[in-house]
Amino acid sequence: MEKKIHYSTKIKDAFFRQVIDYVGAGVVITDPSMPDNPIIYTNEAFESITGYSTKEIIGQNCRFLQGEKTSRAEVDKVRSAIEKEQSVTVELLNYRKDETPFWNELSMYPIFVPDEDKLYFVGIQRDVSDRKSEEIRAEGYKEEASLLSTPFVPISEKICILPLVGNIDSKRWEEIYERISAHVYDHDEEIFIMDLQGIQTVNEDVHSGILRLQKLLKVMGARLLVTGLEPSTAKASVHLADFRKHQISFFASVQQALDSIRAKH
Ligand SMILES: Cc1cc2nc3c(=O)[nH]c(=O)nc-3n(C[C@H](O)[C@H](O)[C@H](O)COP(=O)(O)O)c2cc1C
Known part of the structure:
Protein backbone atom coordinates (compact mmCIF):
# COMPACT_ATOMS: atom_id res chain seq x y z
CA MET A 1 0.00 0.00 0.00
CA GLU A 2 1.22 3.46 -0.86
CA LYS A 3 2.38 5.35 2.20
CA LYS A 4 1.07 8.87 2.44
CA ILE A 5 3.37 11.34 4.12
CA HIS A 6 1.82 14.46 5.58
CA TYR A 7 3.90 17.42 6.56
CA SER A 8 2.57 20.19 8.68
CA THR A 9 2.92 23.61 7.03
CA LYS A 10 5.59 24.41 9.60
CA ILE A 11 7.73 21.40 8.71
CA LYS A 12 7.15 21.99 5.02
CA ASP A 13 8.32 25.59 5.31
CA ALA A 14 11.40 24.64 7.32
CA PHE A 15 12.15 21.79 4.95
CA PHE A 16 11.84 23.91 1.79
CA ARG A 17 13.79 26.75 3.31
CA GLN A 18 16.66 24.37 3.98
CA VAL A 19 16.46 22.97 0.46
CA ILE A 20 16.48 26.47 -1.02
CA ASP A 21 19.48 27.36 1.14
CA TYR A 22 21.38 24.43 -0.36
CA VAL A 23 20.80 25.74 -3.88
CA GLY A 24 24.04 27.31 -5.06
CA ALA A 25 22.24 30.29 -6.59
CA GLY A 26 20.63 33.25 -4.87
CA VAL A 27 16.87 33.00 -4.45
CA VAL A 28 14.58 35.95 -3.80
CA ILE A 29 10.81 35.97 -3.50
CA THR A 30 8.82 39.19 -3.87
CA ASP A 31 5.18 40.02 -3.25
CA PRO A 32 3.68 42.18 -6.01
CA SER A 33 0.44 42.69 -4.04
CA MET A 34 2.40 44.93 -1.66
CA PRO A 35 3.55 48.47 -2.53
CA ASP A 36 6.68 48.45 -4.75
CA ASN A 37 6.89 44.65 -5.01
CA PRO A 38 9.14 44.12 -1.94
CA ILE A 39 11.37 41.18 -1.02
CA ILE A 40 9.64 38.78 1.38
CA TYR A 41 12.29 36.05 1.33
CA THR A 42 15.97 35.59 0.46
CA ASN A 43 18.19 32.52 0.83
CA GLU A 44 21.75 32.23 2.15
CA ALA A 45 23.35 32.29 -1.28
CA PHE A 46 21.67 35.66 -2.00
CA GLU A 47 23.22 36.98 1.22
CA SER A 48 26.69 35.74 0.31
CA ILE A 49 26.48 36.99 -3.32
CA THR A 50 25.29 40.47 -2.37
CA GLY A 51 26.84 40.87 1.09
CA TYR A 52 23.47 42.01 2.53
CA SER A 53 21.78 40.07 5.32
CA THR A 54 18.12 39.14 4.83
CA LYS A 55 17.19 41.36 7.80
CA GLU A 56 18.63 44.41 6.09
CA ILE A 57 16.80 44.01 2.81
CA ILE A 58 13.50 42.39 3.62
CA GLY A 59 10.70 44.76 2.59
CA GLN A 60 12.83 46.51 -0.06
CA ASN A 61 12.54 46.38 -3.83
CA CYS A 62 15.49 44.53 -5.45
CA ARG A 63 16.54 47.65 -7.38
CA PHE A 64 18.84 48.65 -4.47
CA LEU A 65 21.38 46.28 -6.09
CA GLN A 66 21.60 48.53 -9.15
CA GLY A 67 24.00 51.39 -9.65
CA GLU A 68 25.59 53.84 -12.03
CA LYS A 69 26.69 51.33 -14.68
CA THR A 70 23.65 49.05 -14.61
CA SER A 71 22.15 48.84 -18.10
CA ARG A 72 18.80 50.66 -18.13
CA ALA A 73 17.73 48.60 -21.15
CA GLU A 74 18.17 45.33 -19.20
CA VAL A 75 16.30 46.76 -16.18
CA ASP A 76 13.48 47.81 -18.55
CA LYS A 77 13.21 44.16 -19.70
CA VAL A 78 12.67 43.08 -16.08
CA ARG A 79 10.07 45.81 -15.45
CA SER A 80 8.20 44.93 -18.63
CA ALA A 81 8.24 41.18 -17.74
CA ILE A 82 6.81 41.99 -14.29
CA GLU A 83 4.05 44.11 -15.87
CA LYS A 84 3.16 41.28 -18.25
CA GLU A 85 3.60 38.63 -15.51
CA GLN A 86 6.15 36.82 -17.68
CA SER A 87 9.49 35.21 -16.94
CA VAL A 88 12.75 36.78 -18.10
CA THR A 89 16.51 36.21 -17.94
CA VAL A 90 18.88 39.17 -18.03
CA GLU A 91 22.48 39.97 -17.17
CA LEU A 92 22.69 42.96 -14.86
CA LEU A 93 25.67 44.73 -13.43
CA ASN A 94 24.78 44.86 -9.74
CA TYR A 95 26.65 46.17 -6.70
CA ARG A 96 27.40 44.38 -3.42
CA LYS A 97 27.02 46.01 -0.03
CA ASP A 98 30.74 46.91 -0.13
CA GLU A 99 29.99 48.64 -3.48
CA THR A 100 32.04 46.19 -5.57
CA PRO A 101 30.27 45.40 -8.86
CA PHE A 102 29.34 41.87 -9.98
CA TRP A 103 27.53 40.44 -12.99
CA ASN A 104 24.18 39.03 -11.96
CA GLU A 105 22.47 36.57 -14.29
CA LEU A 106 18.93 37.05 -13.05
CA SER A 107 16.13 34.68 -14.02
CA MET A 108 12.77 35.89 -12.81
CA TYR A 109 9.55 33.87 -12.81
CA PRO A 110 5.94 34.67 -11.85
CA ILE A 111 4.62 31.91 -9.59
CA PHE A 112 0.93 31.61 -8.87
CA VAL A 113 0.05 29.90 -5.57
CA PRO A 114 -3.52 28.51 -5.93
CA ASP A 115 -3.91 27.85 -2.15
CA GLU A 116 -3.48 31.55 -1.53
CA ASP A 117 -4.95 32.68 -4.88
CA LYS A 118 -1.92 34.90 -5.09
CA LEU A 119 0.94 35.71 -7.44
CA TYR A 120 4.56 35.93 -6.32
CA PHE A 121 7.76 36.58 -8.21
CA VAL A 122 10.82 34.40 -7.74
CA GLY A 123 14.28 35.60 -8.74
CA ILE A 124 17.27 33.30 -9.18
CA GLN A 125 20.60 35.14 -9.05
CA ARG A 126 23.88 33.71 -10.32
CA ASP A 127 27.18 35.54 -10.03
CA VAL A 128 28.54 35.21 -13.59
CA SER A 129 31.36 37.78 -13.18
CA ASP A 130 34.08 35.29 -14.22
CA ARG A 131 32.31 34.33 -17.45
CA LYS A 132 31.47 37.96 -18.17
CA SER A 133 35.04 39.19 -17.72
CA GLU A 134 36.20 36.39 -20.06
CA GLU A 135 33.65 37.59 -22.63
CA ILE A 136 34.72 41.21 -22.21
CA ARG A 137 38.39 40.18 -22.61
CA ALA A 138 37.54 38.14 -25.74
CA GLU A 139 35.69 41.18 -27.16
CA GLY A 140 38.84 43.24 -26.54
CA TYR A 141 40.98 40.69 -28.42
CA LYS A 142 38.52 40.71 -31.29
CA GLU A 143 38.69 44.50 -31.47
CA GLU A 144 42.47 44.39 -31.39
CA ALA A 145 42.49 41.75 -34.14
CA SER A 146 40.17 43.95 -36.19
CA LEU A 147 42.49 46.95 -35.73
CA LEU A 148 45.45 44.80 -36.76
CA SER A 149 43.60 43.49 -39.80
C1 LIG B 1 11.80 38.43 -7.97
C2 LIG B 1 12.60 39.60 -8.45
C3 LIG B 1 13.97 39.57 -8.32
C4 LIG B 1 14.76 40.64 -8.75
N1 LIG B 1 16.11 40.58 -8.62
C5 LIG B 1 16.85 41.61 -9.02
C6 LIG B 1 18.28 41.58 -8.87
O1 LIG B 1 18.86 40.63 -8.38
N2 LIG B 1 18.98 42.66 -9.31
C7 LIG B 1 18.39 43.74 -9.88
O2 LIG B 1 19.09 44.67 -10.26
N3 LIG B 1 17.05 43.79 -10.04
C8 LIG B 1 16.28 42.77 -9.64
N4 LIG B 1 14.91 42.82 -9.80
C9 LIG B 1 14.32 43.95 -10.53
C10 LIG B 1 13.90 45.15 -9.67
O3 LIG B 1 13.28 44.74 -8.49
C11 LIG B 1 12.90 46.03 -10.46
O4 LIG B 1 11.81 45.25 -10.83
C12 LIG B 1 13.53 46.64 -11.68
O5 LIG B 1 14.50 47.55 -11.26
C13 LIG B 1 12.52 47.37 -12.60
O6 LIG B 1 11.75 48.26 -11.91
P1 LIG B 1 12.09 49.84 -11.75
O7 LIG B 1 12.30 50.36 -13.13
O8 LIG B 1 10.89 50.39 -11.05
O9 LIG B 1 13.35 49.94 -10.93
C14 LIG B 1 14.13 41.76 -9.37
C15 LIG B 1 12.74 41.78 -9.47
C16 LIG B 1 11.98 40.72 -9.04
C17 LIG B 1 10.49 40.78 -9.17
Whole structure:
Protein backbone atom coordinates (compact mmCIF):
# COMPACT_ATOMS: atom_id res chain seq x y z
CA MET A 1 0.00 0.00 0.00
CA GLU A 2 1.22 3.46 -0.86
CA LYS A 3 2.38 5.35 2.20
CA LYS A 4 1.07 8.87 2.44
CA ILE A 5 3.37 11.34 4.12
CA HIS A 6 1.82 14.46 5.58
CA TYR A 7 3.90 17.42 6.56
CA SER A 8 2.57 20.19 8.68
CA THR A 9 2.92 23.61 7.03
CA LYS A 10 5.59 24.41 9.60
CA ILE A 11 7.73 21.40 8.71
CA LYS A 12 7.15 21.99 5.02
CA ASP A 13 8.32 25.59 5.31
CA ALA A 14 11.40 24.64 7.32
CA PHE A 15 12.15 21.79 4.95
CA PHE A 16 11.84 23.91 1.79
CA ARG A 17 13.79 26.75 3.31
CA GLN A 18 16.66 24.37 3.98
CA VAL A 19 16.46 22.97 0.46
CA ILE A 20 16.48 26.47 -1.02
CA ASP A 21 19.48 27.36 1.14
CA TYR A 22 21.38 24.43 -0.36
CA VAL A 23 20.80 25.74 -3.88
CA GLY A 24 24.04 27.31 -5.06
CA ALA A 25 22.24 30.29 -6.59
CA GLY A 26 20.63 33.25 -4.87
CA VAL A 27 16.87 33.00 -4.45
CA VAL A 28 14.58 35.95 -3.80
CA ILE A 29 10.81 35.97 -3.50
CA THR A 30 8.82 39.19 -3.87
CA ASP A 31 5.18 40.02 -3.25
CA PRO A 32 3.68 42.18 -6.01
CA SER A 33 0.44 42.69 -4.04
CA MET A 34 2.40 44.93 -1.66
CA PRO A 35 3.55 48.47 -2.53
CA ASP A 36 6.68 48.45 -4.75
CA ASN A 37 6.89 44.65 -5.01
CA PRO A 38 9.14 44.12 -1.94
CA ILE A 39 11.37 41.18 -1.02
CA ILE A 40 9.64 38.78 1.38
CA TYR A 41 12.29 36.05 1.33
CA THR A 42 15.97 35.59 0.46
CA ASN A 43 18.19 32.52 0.83
CA GLU A 44 21.75 32.23 2.15
CA ALA A 45 23.35 32.29 -1.28
CA PHE A 46 21.67 35.66 -2.00
CA GLU A 47 23.22 36.98 1.22
CA SER A 48 26.69 35.74 0.31
CA ILE A 49 26.48 36.99 -3.32
CA THR A 50 25.29 40.47 -2.37
CA GLY A 51 26.84 40.87 1.09
CA TYR A 52 23.47 42.01 2.53
CA SER A 53 21.78 40.07 5.32
CA THR A 54 18.12 39.14 4.83
CA LYS A 55 17.19 41.36 7.80
CA GLU A 56 18.63 44.41 6.09
CA ILE A 57 16.80 44.01 2.81
CA ILE A 58 13.50 42.39 3.62
CA GLY A 59 10.70 44.76 2.59
CA GLN A 60 12.83 46.51 -0.06
CA ASN A 61 12.54 46.38 -3.83
CA CYS A 62 15.49 44.53 -5.45
CA ARG A 63 16.54 47.65 -7.38
CA PHE A 64 18.84 48.65 -4.47
CA LEU A 65 21.38 46.28 -6.09
CA GLN A 66 21.60 48.53 -9.15
CA GLY A 67 24.00 51.39 -9.65
CA GLU A 68 25.59 53.84 -12.03
CA LYS A 69 26.69 51.33 -14.68
CA THR A 70 23.65 49.05 -14.61
CA SER A 71 22.15 48.84 -18.10
CA ARG A 72 18.80 50.66 -18.13
CA ALA A 73 17.73 48.60 -21.15
CA GLU A 74 18.17 45.33 -19.20
CA VAL A 75 16.30 46.76 -16.18
CA ASP A 76 13.48 47.81 -18.55
CA LYS A 77 13.21 44.16 -19.70
CA VAL A 78 12.67 43.08 -16.08
CA ARG A 79 10.07 45.81 -15.45
CA SER A 80 8.20 44.93 -18.63
CA ALA A 81 8.24 41.18 -17.74
CA ILE A 82 6.81 41.99 -14.29
CA GLU A 83 4.05 44.11 -15.87
CA LYS A 84 3.16 41.28 -18.25
CA GLU A 85 3.60 38.63 -15.51
CA GLN A 86 6.15 36.82 -17.68
CA SER A 87 9.49 35.21 -16.94
CA VAL A 88 12.75 36.78 -18.10
CA THR A 89 16.51 36.21 -17.94
CA VAL A 90 18.88 39.17 -18.03
CA GLU A 91 22.48 39.97 -17.17
CA LEU A 92 22.69 42.96 -14.86
CA LEU A 93 25.67 44.73 -13.43
CA ASN A 94 24.78 44.86 -9.74
CA TYR A 95 26.65 46.17 -6.70
CA ARG A 96 27.40 44.38 -3.42
CA LYS A 97 27.02 46.01 -0.03
CA ASP A 98 30.74 46.91 -0.13
CA GLU A 99 29.99 48.64 -3.48
CA THR A 100 32.04 46.19 -5.57
CA PRO A 101 30.27 45.40 -8.86
CA PHE A 102 29.34 41.87 -9.98
CA TRP A 103 27.53 40.44 -12.99
CA ASN A 104 24.18 39.03 -11.96
CA GLU A 105 22.47 36.57 -14.29
CA LEU A 106 18.93 37.05 -13.05
CA SER A 107 16.13 34.68 -14.02
CA MET A 108 12.77 35.89 -12.81
CA TYR A 109 9.55 33.87 -12.81
CA PRO A 110 5.94 34.67 -11.85
CA ILE A 111 4.62 31.91 -9.59
CA PHE A 112 0.93 31.61 -8.87
CA VAL A 113 0.05 29.90 -5.57
CA PRO A 114 -3.52 28.51 -5.93
CA ASP A 115 -3.91 27.85 -2.15
CA GLU A 116 -3.48 31.55 -1.53
CA ASP A 117 -4.95 32.68 -4.88
CA LYS A 118 -1.92 34.90 -5.09
CA LEU A 119 0.94 35.71 -7.44
CA TYR A 120 4.56 35.93 -6.32
CA PHE A 121 7.76 36.58 -8.21
CA VAL A 122 10.82 34.40 -7.74
CA GLY A 123 14.28 35.60 -8.74
CA ILE A 124 17.27 33.30 -9.18
CA GLN A 125 20.60 35.14 -9.05
CA ARG A 126 23.88 33.71 -10.32
CA ASP A 127 27.18 35.54 -10.03
CA VAL A 128 28.54 35.21 -13.59
CA SER A 129 31.36 37.78 -13.18
CA ASP A 130 34.08 35.29 -14.22
CA ARG A 131 32.31 34.33 -17.45
CA LYS A 132 31.47 37.96 -18.17
CA SER A 133 35.04 39.19 -17.72
CA GLU A 134 36.20 36.39 -20.06
CA GLU A 135 33.65 37.59 -22.63
CA ILE A 136 34.72 41.21 -22.21
CA ARG A 137 38.39 40.18 -22.61
CA ALA A 138 37.54 38.14 -25.74
CA GLU A 139 35.69 41.18 -27.16
CA GLY A 140 38.84 43.24 -26.54
CA TYR A 141 40.98 40.69 -28.42
CA LYS A 142 38.52 40.71 -31.29
CA GLU A 143 38.69 44.50 -31.47
CA GLU A 144 42.47 44.39 -31.39
CA ALA A 145 42.49 41.75 -34.14
CA SER A 146 40.17 43.95 -36.19
CA LEU A 147 42.49 46.95 -35.73
CA LEU A 148 45.45 44.80 -36.76
CA SER A 149 43.60 43.49 -39.80
CA THR A 150 42.82 47.04 -40.95
CA PRO A 151 46.09 48.91 -40.40
CA PHE A 152 46.43 52.45 -41.69
CA VAL A 153 49.85 53.50 -42.93
CA PRO A 154 50.06 57.27 -43.43
CA ILE A 155 52.52 58.19 -46.17
CA SER A 156 52.02 61.94 -46.02
CA GLU A 157 49.41 64.32 -44.71
CA LYS A 158 47.20 63.62 -47.68
CA ILE A 159 47.96 59.99 -48.53
CA CYS A 160 47.24 56.87 -46.55
CA ILE A 161 47.80 53.20 -47.40
CA LEU A 162 45.60 50.40 -46.24
CA PRO A 163 47.38 47.07 -46.80
CA LEU A 164 44.89 44.23 -46.46
CA VAL A 165 45.81 40.62 -45.79
CA GLY A 166 43.83 37.40 -45.45
CA ASN A 167 40.21 37.05 -46.41
CA ILE A 168 37.59 39.78 -46.40
CA ASP A 169 34.11 38.62 -45.53
CA SER A 170 31.09 40.89 -45.21
CA LYS A 171 31.73 41.53 -41.49
CA ARG A 172 35.28 42.63 -42.21
CA TRP A 173 34.03 44.90 -45.01
CA GLU A 174 31.70 46.58 -42.55
CA GLU A 175 34.68 47.16 -40.20
CA ILE A 176 36.72 48.53 -43.11
CA TYR A 177 33.96 51.02 -44.11
CA GLU A 178 33.51 52.10 -40.54
CA ARG A 179 37.21 52.55 -39.82
CA ILE A 180 38.03 54.22 -43.14
CA SER A 181 35.20 56.73 -42.87
CA ALA A 182 36.20 57.58 -39.29
CA HIS A 183 39.84 57.88 -40.36
CA VAL A 184 39.14 60.13 -43.37
CA TYR A 185 36.83 62.24 -41.23
CA ASP A 186 39.53 62.69 -38.55
CA HIS A 187 42.55 63.11 -40.82
CA ASP A 188 41.11 64.84 -43.86
CA GLU A 189 43.09 62.60 -46.23
CA GLU A 190 42.66 63.05 -49.93
CA ILE A 191 43.98 59.80 -51.32
CA PHE A 192 43.45 56.31 -50.01
CA ILE A 193 45.55 53.46 -51.42
CA MET A 194 44.00 50.10 -50.81
CA ASP A 195 46.58 47.37 -51.36
CA LEU A 196 45.07 43.98 -52.05
CA GLN A 197 48.31 42.09 -52.62
CA GLY A 198 47.86 40.04 -49.46
CA ILE A 199 44.25 39.16 -50.13
CA GLN A 200 43.78 35.44 -50.63
CA THR A 201 40.64 35.39 -52.75
CA VAL A 202 39.60 38.36 -54.79
CA ASN A 203 36.00 37.52 -55.56
CA GLU A 204 32.63 39.24 -56.20
CA ASP A 205 32.47 40.37 -52.55
CA VAL A 206 35.80 42.17 -52.87
CA HIS A 207 34.66 43.67 -56.16
CA SER A 208 31.41 45.08 -54.80
CA GLY A 209 33.15 46.08 -51.53
CA ILE A 210 35.64 48.22 -53.47
CA LEU A 211 32.84 49.90 -55.47
CA ARG A 212 30.97 50.70 -52.26
CA LEU A 213 34.10 52.05 -50.64
CA GLN A 214 34.75 54.25 -53.67
CA LYS A 215 31.25 55.75 -53.35
CA LEU A 216 31.77 56.36 -49.64
CA LEU A 217 35.13 58.07 -50.17
CA LYS A 218 33.77 60.16 -53.06
CA VAL A 219 31.05 61.53 -50.78
CA MET A 220 33.75 62.41 -48.26
CA GLY A 221 35.85 64.16 -50.91
CA ALA A 222 38.61 61.52 -50.98
CA ARG A 223 39.91 59.30 -53.80
CA LEU A 224 40.47 55.58 -53.85
CA LEU A 225 43.40 53.90 -55.59
CA VAL A 226 43.52 50.12 -55.69
CA THR A 227 46.84 48.30 -55.89
CA GLY A 228 48.04 44.73 -55.85
CA LEU A 229 45.54 43.35 -58.32
CA GLU A 230 47.30 40.85 -60.56
CA PRO A 231 46.21 40.81 -64.21
CA SER A 232 45.06 37.23 -63.57
CA THR A 233 42.60 38.62 -61.01
CA ALA A 234 40.49 39.87 -63.84
CA LYS A 235 39.68 36.24 -64.50
CA ALA A 236 38.68 35.77 -60.88
CA SER A 237 35.43 37.64 -61.50
CA VAL A 238 36.76 41.10 -60.66
CA HIS A 239 36.01 43.33 -63.60
CA LEU A 240 38.68 45.97 -63.82
CA ALA A 241 36.68 47.73 -66.54
CA ASP A 242 33.98 48.27 -63.96
CA PHE A 243 36.53 50.02 -61.72
CA ARG A 244 37.53 52.32 -64.58
CA LYS A 245 33.89 53.16 -65.17
CA HIS A 246 33.63 54.24 -61.53
CA GLN A 247 36.86 56.23 -61.82
CA ILE A 248 38.82 53.97 -59.53
CA SER A 249 42.48 53.96 -60.52
CA PHE A 250 44.26 50.66 -60.09
CA PHE A 251 47.96 49.88 -60.14
CA ALA A 252 50.06 46.73 -59.97
CA SER A 253 51.94 47.97 -56.90
CA VAL A 254 51.85 50.67 -54.23
CA GLN A 255 55.10 52.06 -55.66
CA GLN A 256 53.47 52.57 -59.06
CA ALA A 257 50.50 54.30 -57.44
CA LEU A 258 52.80 56.65 -55.51
CA ASP A 259 54.86 57.40 -58.65
CA SER A 260 51.68 58.29 -60.50
CA ILE A 261 50.52 60.61 -57.68
CA ARG A 262 53.93 62.35 -57.58
CA ALA A 263 53.96 62.76 -61.37
CA LYS A 264 50.66 64.58 -61.19
CA HIS A 265 51.64 66.94 -58.34
C1 LIG B 1 11.80 38.43 -7.97
C2 LIG B 1 12.60 39.60 -8.45
C3 LIG B 1 13.97 39.57 -8.32
C4 LIG B 1 14.76 40.64 -8.75
N1 LIG B 1 16.11 40.58 -8.62
C5 LIG B 1 16.85 41.61 -9.02
C6 LIG B 1 18.28 41.58 -8.87
O1 LIG B 1 18.86 40.63 -8.38
N2 LIG B 1 18.98 42.66 -9.31
C7 LIG B 1 18.39 43.74 -9.88
O2 LIG B 1 19.09 44.67 -10.26
N3 LIG B 1 17.05 43.79 -10.04
C8 LIG B 1 16.28 42.77 -9.64
N4 LIG B 1 14.91 42.82 -9.80
C9 LIG B 1 14.32 43.95 -10.53
C10 LIG B 1 13.90 45.15 -9.67
O3 LIG B 1 13.28 44.74 -8.49
C11 LIG B 1 12.90 46.03 -10.46
O4 LIG B 1 11.81 45.25 -10.83
C12 LIG B 1 13.53 46.64 -11.68
O5 LIG B 1 14.50 47.55 -11.26
C13 LIG B 1 12.52 47.37 -12.60
O6 LIG B 1 11.75 48.26 -11.91
P1 LIG B 1 12.09 49.84 -11.75
O7 LIG B 1 12.30 50.36 -13.13
O8 LIG B 1 10.89 50.39 -11.05
O9 LIG B 1 13.35 49.94 -10.93
C14 LIG B 1 14.13 41.76 -9.37
C15 LIG B 1 12.74 41.78 -9.47
C16 LIG B 1 11.98 40.72 -9.04
C17 LIG B 1 10.49 40.78 -9.17
